[in-house]
Amino acid sequence: MTRTVRFTKGHGTRNDFVLLDDREGEFALTASATAALADRRSGIGGDGVIRIAPTATATDETVRHHAEAAPWFMDYRNADGSIAEMCGNGVRVFATWLRREGLAPATGFGVATRAGVKQVRFEGDDVVVDMGPWRYEDEAEGADGIDALVHVPGHEPFSALRINMGNPHTVVAVPPAVDLAALDLTEQPTVNPAPAAGTNVEFVHILGPGHIAMRVHERGVGETESCGTGIAAAAVATHLWAGDLDGDRPWTVDVPGGRLRVAIRQDGHVELTGPAVLVADGTVDLP
């Protein structure tokens, strides 16, 4: 049986998504339906698929209990159909859609995600997201689990730092002598030790004080032109490498898809600021 649903195509710094309007919380999204929608040749195409549903209808109790603080749930899936906890570009697009549909206040509101409630507000053309506190990714591997080696074809292994922004990231400080643009990210970089739940991998060049360039290989997708949680993790890692632990330093992060700004607050919360664009609307038959 097929179901016809309204969709919107949107992007944040060219990290693109198919948003599905499930405002009544009526349908479940399977991995195969997600992958079919995200397919760039036979589907609508996107790095991810986002189902917009009332938080009160979420199957996961840990999400459902946020219904009062955040009435709308960002049910995020990667292009391969896998579920992810959080998406920093997606949440800005999601918030922009809710505002356009008149489903949320124009000032700001909370969005329920699998990584908790994220507060968003609008500043001119930009959306600002409080991504919550960063933490070291150490729960599975113990105290040593924050350090990793990342293998990319044609290079000695890079050392990396594992940061959690609600979802897992492994951030590589690419030596200045290595051409960031020339790194071969066509295949999933190998990370040692291999994180049990997989990881997004960010490759960073320091351009100057508070300014970095980044490329990313996303878990469940491949190389993308931007990744909001990855940008936040990259800024945090660079902040730590710089030994600048006092916080409140603004970061500018250049990615192939554009530029975002990050603020690491004294309380450990990370704010991400950048654009969100709704490109087109339509209907699609879900398998």
Ligand SMILES: N[C@@H](CCC[C@H](N)C(=O)O)C(=O)O
């Ligand atoms: N593009 C997103 C991150 C999407 C989820 C990620 N691929 C994962 O599996 O954790 C972003 O903007 O943060």
